[in-house]
Each structure stands twice: as C-alpha cells, then as structure tokens.
Amino acid sequence: KAGVTQTPRYLIKTRGQQVTLSCSPISGHRSVSWYQQTPGQGLQFLFEYFSETQRNKGNFPGRFSGRQFSNSRSEMNVSTLELGDSALYLCASSLQGSRYFGPGTRLTVT
C-alpha cells in the first residue's frame, strides 16, 4: 500500500496570506490527524477527522481550520499567516489506533 502523502512538500508564503495543505491517507484509513512541529513548541496536535467529522481540536486559533472529504483526503487551511506559523506540518492517518505519518509540509512565512 502507498503511504500517507502530503502536498506540497515545501511552501514559502508572506505574512497575511493564506495557505492550504493537502493530505491523502493510506487506502482504507478513515481517520486523519494534523500536527504542527516547531523547534520551540515541539509536536502539537491540531485536529483529527473521522468520516468527514472533526472529532477533536487542539489549542490553536481559529485561523487554523481543516476538513475531510468523502474519500478520506484532508486539507488544512491557515489564514492570515503569521511569522510564527513557520513550521513542519505533519499529517497522519490511522487504523485501530496506530498512526502513520506523511513526510510533512515545511511552511516558511516571510
């Protein structure tokens, strides 16, 4: 089976812009979760989706949003980008509790 894929892999944006990141889970996995990794804060949970429903959300401002489609693919959106949003954004798909991560999208905000 193909692993979790994320696009794009690298992204450079300017403050105030918005960005959309995409994640395609492993075939058959219906749960997708998103994480932000920064040197200062480590790996932080953003949100988790299952069958197009958000099941939980981390402690992030409303500028961070996500959705899941009927084919389990997921997108996350960050609006009004700030310098502090520069990070590695990781997506994971899971089956029976075990999470499998994609390679991540490295976002740089200038």
Place this chain on the structure above:
Amino acid sequence: GIQVEQSPPDLILQEGANSTLRCNFSDSVNNLQWFHQNPWGQLINLFYIPSGTKQNGRLSATTVATERYSLLYISSSQTTDSGVYFCAVGNTGGFKTIFGAGTRLFVKA
C-alpha cells in the same frame, strides 16, 4: 490534559551500546506509540504499544499502563539509529494525540 515526559532529553552512545528511553504519562491512556524521526523530518512508526511488550529486531518496548510509563530499548545501537525518538499517547475518548518532547539520540561510529 495529559502530560507526557520523556527522558533523557539527549543521549550520546558509542556504536554497539545499549540504551533505554523512558516515557511517563500523567493519566490513563488507550493508545501509545513510539516514533523515530529521521533527519528529514519523517516520523517512522516503531511500536503501537498501549500495554505489554513487543520486539522488532534490535528494538523492543514495554508499557506498564497501570504505572503510567513506557520504555523503549535499543540494543547494539548503530549510527543509523541517530535521530529523535518520540512517545505519543492518546486518552480514552479524546481522540487527541499528545507527544512528548522527545529524546535526541546520537550514535557515534
């Protein structure tokens, strides 16, 4: 929320040495995984181990859920074992994954 503490924060080993990494968590969990993050940022799934013991080659892990800790053992370490090891837990019904701060391992040749 659940707190996850990993120790030690940093570890330097000579190739061939053994090591034990620890993960303590503050509340009951129904989900615990160990990951290795390689230099390119990819998180590699090592073990899904909410309880009990598992082994995979030179790696093994034990979780004692009643005492709220998990251990990752690396035997006969190799330079390719270098990287950051994370413990991640999920609480019952919360559908939220909490990561520890990680243990940064460097294996010298």
